[in-house]
Amino acid sequence: MSTADAHDANRRDFLYIATGAVGAVGAASVAIPLIDQMNPSADVLALASIEVNLEPIEEGQSITVTWRGNPVIIRHRTAKEIEEAKATPVSDLPDGLARNANLAENAPATDENRVVDGKEQYLVQMGVCTHLGCVPIGNEGDYDGWFCPCHGSHYDSAGRIRKGPAPENLHVPQYTYVSDTQIKIG
Amino acid sequence: MSGHSTYNPTNPVMKWLDDRLPMPRLMYDSFVSYPVPRNLNYWYTFGGILMIMLVSQIITGVVLVMHYTPDTSMAFDSIEHIRRNVNYGNILQKWHAVGASFFFIAVYIHIARGMYYGSYKAPREILWMLGVVIFLVMMATGFMGYVLPWGQMSFWGAKVITNLFSAVPFFGEPIVTWLWGGFSVDNATLQRFFSLHYLLPFVLVGVVILHVWALHVTGQTNPTGVEVKSGQDTLPFTPYATVKDAFALCVFFLFFCAFVFYAPDYLGHSINYQEANPLSTPAHIVPEWYYLPFYAILRAIPDKLLGVVAMFGSILIWFALPWLDTSKVRSAAYRPIYKQLFWILMIVFFGLGVVGANPPEGWWITAGQILTFYYFAHFLVLLPLVGLLETPKPLPSSISDAVLASNGAKAPAAQPAE
Ligand code: HEM
Ligand code: FES
Numbered sequence: 001m002s003t004a005d006a007h008d009a010n011r012r013d014f015l016y017i018a019t020g021a022v023g024a025v026g027a028a029s030v031a032i033p034l035i036d037q038m039n040p041s042a043d044v045l046a047l048a049s050i051e052v053n054l055e056p057i058e059e060g061q062s063i064t065v066t067w068r069g070n071p072v073i074i075r076h077r078t079a080k081e082i083e084e085a086k087a088t089p090v091s092d093l094p095d096g097l098a099r100n101a102n103l104a105e106n107a108p109a110t111d112e113n114r115v116v117d118g119k120e121q122y123l124v125q126m127g128v129c130t131h132l133g134c135v136p137i138g139n140e141g142d143y144d145g146w147f148c149p150c151h152g153s154h155y156d157s158a159g160r161i162r163k164g165p166a167p168e169n170l171h172v173p174q175y176t177y178v179s180d181t182q183i184k185i186g
Numbered sequence: 187m188s189g190h191s192t193y194n195p196t197n198p199v200m201k202w203l204d205d206r207l208p209m210p211r212l213m214y215d216s217f218v219s220y221p222v223p224r225n226l227n228y229w230y231t232f233g234g235i236l237m238i239m240l241v242s243q244i245i246t247g248v249v250l251v252m253h254y255t256p257d258t259s260m261a262f263d264s265i266e267h268i269r270r271n272v273n274y275g276n277i278l279q280k281w282h283a284v285g286a287s288f289f290f291i292a293v294y295i296h297i298a299r300g301m302y303y304g305s306y307k308a309p310r311e312i313l314w315m316l317g318v319v320i321f322l323v324m325m326a327t328g329f330m331g332y333v334l335p336w337g338q339m340s341f342w343g344a345k346v347i348t349n350l351f352s353a354v355p356f357f358g359e360p361i362v363t364w365l366w367g368g369f370s371v372d373n374a375t376l377q378r379f380f381s382l383h384y385l386l387p388f389v390l391v392g393v394v395i396l397h398v399w400a401l402h403v404t405g406q407t408n409p410t411g412v413e414v415k416s417g418q419d420t421l422p423f424t425p426y427a428t429v430k431d432a433f434a435l436c437v438f439f440l441f442f443c444a445f446v447f448y449a450p451d452y453l454g455h456s457i458n459y460q461e462a463n464p465l466s467t468p469a470h471i472v473p474e475w476y477y478l479p480f481y482a483i484l485r486a487i488p489d490k491l492l493g494v495v496a497m498f499g500s501i502l503i504w505f506a507l508p509w510l511d512t513s514k515v516r517s518a519a520y521r522p523i524y525k526q527l528f529w530i531l532m533i534v535f536f537g538l539g540v541v542g543a544n545p546p547e548g549w550w551i552t553a554g555q556i557l558t559f560y561y562f563a564h565f566l567v568l569l570p571l572v573g574l575l576e577t578p579k580p581l582p583s584s585i586s587d588a589v590l591a592s593n594g595a596k597a598p599a600a601q602p603a604e
Binding site for chain 1: 342345346347349350352363364365366367368369370372374378464465466467468469470471484485487488489490493545546547551
């Protein structure tokens with residue numbers, strides 16, 4: 001380039017920057033829809049809540065229902081299971097948080113915080129191992145609770161992780177009692 | 187090695203084409219006159235076998251898609267439809283499924299060959315690293331393909347493996363939701379996996395072209411590890427390497443066909459003939475055999491994030507191999523200690539596979555941890571140290587010397603290590 005066209009060089013610099021800026025904005029506005037289309041679509045997000053009647057569940061029995069494509073485990077716990085869960089000090093737990101969507105995020109993982117007051121026999125929790133998402137099997141494992149067959153996580157009778165690779169207690173979904181025996185999940 | 191082109195077309199049509207688009211010249215220089223070391227053994231035929239396997243997977247895959255339906259309500263049945271109703275469908279479906287396994291058998295042998303003969307050393311680092319990229323893309327392709335039949339193992343394998351990303355700090359959950367397109371593995375997941383499973387083999391074709399390009403810049407190694415020094419050390423690719431590759435391919439396909447026709451399900455899991463059920467995990471979920479060693483490494487570490495890091499790290503560490511191996515001598519044939527370490531690594535890798543296939547209980551956990559520890563120690567501690575401490579055997583002065591010596595025609599002219 002000759003030294004005479006310094007003026008042109010300035011104009012060219014401006015064009016470079018302006019074109020580059022338009023290009024960057026253009027690339028970003030193309031990238032966003034391309035990436036975001038993979039997020040859950042409107043119909044998946046719109047999945048309604050479900051209602052479950054707890055009455056038919058006998059003591060010591062569990063049922064599994066589907067909510068948002070995932071299993072929810074509802075267990076009618078025995079007195080012994082509740083006793084054991086209460087007797088375990090929170091300091092013994094690998095995960096000290098309740099992981100209960102109905103409580104504050106920092107609520108401690110006491111047995112009380114895993115269930116609803118006065119309905120402590122009914123444990124409602126996601127059947128999704130917090131390790132890599134398998135469905136834990138009931139009445140198995142070393143802690144009278146659940147055992148995940150995939151990589152060997154043991155949960156206790158309050159669904160709290162006790163042993164194995166899973167980092168968190170089984171999550172408790174958002175739910176409310178709509179009547180004495182009927183809950184609404186979601 | 188990309189010497190002067192000797193292509194001299196006599197056919198006027200070829201000459202006309204060559205003057206306008208030198209495609210025939212490229213083919214001739216790459217696959218006919220291309221000089222290869224004269225002492226290549228059968229371990230060097232697996233690159234060619236891999237190319238044929240890639241083409242075979244693409245052809246059978248494209249054909250299967252003509253009959254397959256990527257929808258959770260129909261995917262499982264459409265595979266059965268192919269196996270029962272489509273003309274020759276049962277062979278085509280098995281050819282593709284068993285083909286994936288044989289593709290991996292070939293690639294593991296190919297990688298082990300590279301490790302034994304020090305193929306990754308300068309000046310072939312890029313060639314090697316492209317190979318590692320190929321391997322990663324192959325793993326992704328195989329994984330997504332396995333989800334398509336929508337059996338129990340398909341579903342739970344997909345769920346567990348995609349959940350690996352939930353270990354990412356802070357962004358874990360949003361990433362997994364994004365991968366799934368929902369709150370669990372579901373129809374959205376199946377459809378995107380189908381799209382990508384169709385795409386990735388063509389990405390592989392692209393990377394393989396780069397791989398072979400890099401190979402043709404540096405030339406192949408050979409069992410002595412001594413670089414080609416003169417025309418005496420080489421033979422033209424055709425007919426010598428062509429015939430050797432073709433013969434090896436026939437033998438390989440003999441085994442392949444034996445499985446396709448007589449034991450098509452031997453390498454799979456019977457539980458995958460049960461349709462996916464999101465509410466119940468099978469008692470023992472295990473990935474396909476070719477992922478087992480890495481799966482064992484994942485489970486050896488009791489922490490979720492570190493387990494995932496170790497699993498990916500165990501493959502990514504191969505990228506650093508050219509620099510972790512400090513020895514100047516390429517071939518294990520001239521490295522007495524490294525040679526033993528190589529075979530120990532093979533046993534450890536196989537052992538990890540056995541651990542990965544067994545439930546994570548009792549002493550399997552301990553075994554997995556010991557083997558995982560050794561695996562990383564091999565690359566991070568033993569390789570760098572052995573390269574510095576070991577005294578290599580004297581190298582032959584050239585490939586032709588080595589060949590003549592092994593034919594008993596002439597005593598080896600010994601020469602100290604490079
Ligand atoms: C689709 C998969 C692959 C194909 C089609 C392929 C193809 C080839 C071919 C045709 C050759 C030359 C013939 C031979 O030496 O066997 C070669 C050489 C080589 N490949 Fe691959 N390859 C694949 C995967 C890999 C992988 C996964 C790695 C390593 C992680 C790798 C590393 C190498 C190296 C280092 C060489 C040079 C060997 C030497 O000269 O010593 N390749 N490949
Ligand atoms: S998914 Fe439950 S232990 Fe890994």
